[in-house]
Amino acid sequence: MTIPLLTKNLTTTPAGAFPALDVMADLAHKRGYTINSWFAIGHFESEGHTLNYLVHLFALSIGGITVGVDSAASITNETTGWYGVRHGFHPIFRASVRSDRLQVKTPHSSLSGTLDELHVRAQMKGASIDVTLRAVGHPLYNKGTGRFDMLGMDVFQYSIPTLETSGRIIIDGREFPVSGMSWFDRQWQKQPLGPPQGRWTWMDLNLSNGWKLSLWDAAAPNGNSDAWVTLVDESGKHVVADLAPLIDGACDYWLSPQSNARFPTRWRVSVAALDMQLEVIARPREQEVKGLDARYEGASSVSGTVRGEKVSGYCYVEMVGDWQA
Template identity: 30%
Template sequence: MKPKVPALAIIGLLAGLLLTGCDDKPTEEKGFAGLADDAADYAQVTPGKPFVFPNDHGPHNDFRIEWWYVTANLTDSEGQSFGVQWTLFRNALPRPKGLQGDVSGWSNRNLWMGHAAVTSEDEHFAAERYARGGVQQAGVTLAPFAAWIDNWSYTSQSATDDPLADMQLQASGPQFNYQLHLKATQALVLQGNQGFSQKSEQGQASYYYSQPFFQADGSIDIDGKTYQVSGPAWLDREWSSQPLTDNQTGWDWFSLHLADGNEVMLYRMRQKTGEPYLTGTWINKDGSVEPLAATDIQLVPEETTDVEGRDMPTRWSVKIPSKALEVEVEALNPNAWMNLQIPYWEGPVSLSGTHKGVGYLEMTGY
């Protein structure tokens, strides 16, 4: 059995290793991915934040961790299914006293990490990038909007009131590359309580919004073969400083595109002791949202697959009785293992039952 390393756990470690030479020595992490560490040196997540766009599309350098996260469920002209993932993570070390703002050069306190992957029914390939902040290796700008790490990028294609409404996405690895155009059909949505997404009974939380109404088209290349593809895509944006407790071992996250035009987001935060913490959002096809409490959600693993020595739940029963939703969620490729420095499972899923649809599943900490 291989050691169980949770997704993102290595971010804090690498931040310490890469930035130790600047001034601080890395300290031992507590809890899942170090995200239960004391957050006194960072900004705090509190209810009632007024979201301001486009500013909140950019970095929040006073917070410890944030990400720009895109997934797409795609098909080609022959009906073959594929999945694409693109993620940019920003992680910050505490600032020394007297150091304000997002400084340039080697005094910058940010570490950037990129993940990209493509998945088909038979294959799954992933790649990663790491970069220091302040030296133009990676970052996010607002005018125009661009998120990048090396030559991977997620960039705005038109100047509109919503800079994320028309996007170009690209990344590559040794055995894959993709170029996708993403066009939003509705406004973005705030998750949780007006963007305040609670992650534990103790009150840990993140700021969280999504664009679940992207339509994507473009090309993907897998092992030298090119496919013209299209389908729904989803952007997640989260930032926090202490989103988890040291009792939480990882999460199972679902983004579901229902065939009737509605969307669903579900989080299942697993704990060392006690029942998992459940939260979610029902997103109506008109863009209005309905927060889901734990009592609204039934989320049960039904079948596991041995993946790299881990029992990964690759078929789930998902029920939301108030919405008459009762579906089986099954992985397109049960072996969609992100075999990177930070190993975790991430891949496309399909739905059957009372509702048809597709989506994405991320499982960390197994």
């Protein structure tokens, strides 16, 4: 079955969504925000291997002036346990960001094009990513509007859960042709400089029943938490539901020998309103991105039940902040 292009579906607003942003107009860099972020991830089966890729670029601005681009790229081979990652902060004279169209580049990664033809490339030691994405289906407006408060930050975020993907991933000289689906996130916000005040976890839950969910769990230093999921089904309908705080079911903690940061690598995801109980497991455990702040970006498997029926799936888990306590 041919899935309609996302750009065609944008002519109507999905049921349950009340957008506070414009998917097309807000794709390129937006001036006046400290952080502009573009994030692409994919999950594929290729030649008997289960592969995942991540490319995350964000432009940092101070006083309205873009000073640089932070980039992270990783590849995870769940079959062999191979993991490669490259991170770097690039001053603006070594990177480029466009505000008239989507184009973000660093010396070893780039993300450019349109939603009908989005190019994602990255290089790291012994590996590379070169894929082209085509947005189909429906957008996901986080929290139903695409705008929400998180730890005192005014955050704008939309997701595109289904992008038809083709291209290649190279690991240690071996080329893996890839085809399937990627997930794309666009976010911008006015975030205070310095270490995060509190911690947050994000997941893109791709389930075998056709559900796509964006999960947020934010915990302030005083212990207050805000946790929810935004569900979009195959018709584009949105449902926002409360999530049991992840700390209640997080376990299998891993201590990074590089940053001394502590991260869980197994989680229980419980959403009563959706009658959904999931277990998420990162494989391998060692998937840290050592950036401006300690950050975990882990390819993970998903299993559990929705309304009494078994489901499986996959996701990435992003964690930022202090999990030591």
